[in-house]
Amino acid sequence: MAENPAVAAIQDDLRKRGVKYVIGAYVDIHGAQKGKVVPIEHMQHMAAGSERYTGYALDGLGQAPNEDELASVPDLSHIIQLPWEPKIAWTPADLTFGGVPYPLSTRVALKAQLAKAADMGFGFNLGIECEIFLLRQAADGSLQTPDPNDRLIKPCYDIPSFVSNFAWLDKVSTTINALGWDLYSLDHEDACGQFEFDFAYADALTMCDRLTFFRFMAKHYAKEEGLIATMMPKPFADRTGNGAHFNMSLRDLASGANIFACDPKDDPRGLGLSETGYHFIGGVLRHGRALCAAFAPTVNSYKRLVRQGAMGTFSWAPVFNSYGSNNRTNSVRVPAGGGRCESRNADGSVNPYLAAALVLAAGLEGIRDKVDPGQPNEDNLYELTDAARLDRGIAFLPQTLEEAVEAFAEDPLVEATLGKGLRDEFIRYKTAEWQEYHLTISPWEIARYSHMF
Incomplete structure (x- = not known):
């Protein structure tokens, strides 16, 4: 050779x-x-x-x-x-x-969609927020917070619990920066034992590679500390789950300029987003229920996508196919300052290549068809009445993996983007996952029913 x-x-x-x-x-x-x-x-x-x-x-x-x-x-x-x-x-x-x-390789599928975006003159910028639990496995197999003092009802941004896990946090952070990813923020997140790492956005392919390596690296450093790191969407029913929010924008391939950027005073909706950005969101919402299967691809994902569930406070997770400003009760958020949009559906179990390919395809369709996403939702959608929700035309996202896979199977954009082979494989494996889960007898069922009947 x-x-x-x-x-x-x-x-x-x-x-x-x-x-x-x-x-x-x-x-x-x-x-x-x-x-x-x-x-x-x-x-x-x-x-x-x-x-x-x-x-x-x-x-x-x-x-x-x-x-x-x-x-x-x-x-x-x-x-x-x-x-x-x-x-x-x-x-x-x-x-x-x-x-x-x-074509059934998901990284290949993303590269094919990026080529279609390039044909329109666009590059796809992506930032993924990495939320992750650092836990200890007890002798009985249960997962526990390693710091016994990390037990506040609202532990978000708690400094003592952050410092008590500093050895692992420092290893992960030092590696991120040594790799040139530009870590700009990290914190104790909203659940006991949960942390978030935020590093600079990149082109979509690079960012998906980085998420893949991040999981590998964070788990290794946890093992060095005798602990477990997991991006599982919902390890605990009474705590918030792990998101992997997709922060997205398009850049002009010729100039490098952010096509979504706009001065808020020039935007009638006031979010600082260009019309192209709104059309992109319109496409994402048009296919929002189908996209949910790729963003949230496990049985466990739908334990996270609830308004409150077993928790004492609201979950922060999206349950509506909607968008708005810096309002975390929407599934698509335009953060303060505009210039990008964030899909909050994505969780820590996401295959980033698959999800990025599909959300990009949906956004590009929105641009081609000039899809209007409507007016942004500014209020607390968790407290919205069904009548008000229907009046605004806001649909629920799927509430189970089975429902999400059905929406995925029914949407023609999926096959047009992934091809029939990859589409069918995803449906086959995720349907089997749902059926296996549904046929499993859980400890909850034994405890509830074995002495009742």
Whole structure:
């Protein structure tokens, strides 16, 4: 095989930095990382697609046992040397089949949608807020807050509980900044044991790669502390859940300018958003119920998407397909200052590539069709009467994974964006997930019914 000079330069640099092995990582339909590892000496072969995979052994790739293998091609522009094990480099990878990108690979699907945006002159900016629980697993398997003093009814922004978990927080934060992601804020979030990391937005593909690596990194550093880190949407019924809010804008590929930006005084709605930005939101709302399946893709997700549930206060989670200003009871929010919109549906279990592909497709349709999202909602929608909600034309988001998958299956945008193969695989796996959950007898049912009847 002829040596690729660009790969050789990266290979030589990694050797000098002590790297001995390279992981080519892609994600399955759930967003879980998969991949193979090669010694640095074989990096040229890996870059040419030498690492082959039996697709039938993985969820969501649509292959039967008799079919030829898939291969992965690493994206060496996004390579990361593991801070905790510098002998290993990690790089995201795209699946191929027969030498061409494989359309059932969700990273490939996002790249295809980004190309469609580029045809319209747009780049897609994305920032994902990383909410995550740091917990201890007890001998009985239950999850507990590691700091016994972290037990306030409203623990958001609590400084003592932040400092008591500083060792883990510092490791994660130091790594984020060392990687050049520009961490600009972190805090104790709204639930006991919950924290949030906010770093600078990037192009959508880069941001999705970063979320994938963040999960890997945060879990590793928790394990070093003898703890567990999880972005599971709702680990506790009586606490708020983990969002992964998508902060979105489009940029002009020619100038780099933010197409959503607008002086609030020039915006009749007063949110500081251009008409293109409002049309993008209009498309997101048009397909909001179907998008929910990608943003919130697990059974557990819908324990988070409630107004209050078992909690003593409101949940902060969206339950309505609506938008507004800096009002967190909407599913789509325009933060103070405008220039971007935030989808609050997304949670910590999201496959970011899949969700980003679909929400971008919905927003671009909104721009093409000039979809008007209506007037923003400024009041507390949790307290809105059904009559008032219907009068405004505000629909509920799906309330179970089953309902979300049904909306996903019925929306033609999904197949147009993902192709029939990836659409059908998502429906198949998520329907099976719902059915498995529904057929499980829970401890709650035993406790409630076994002595009642």
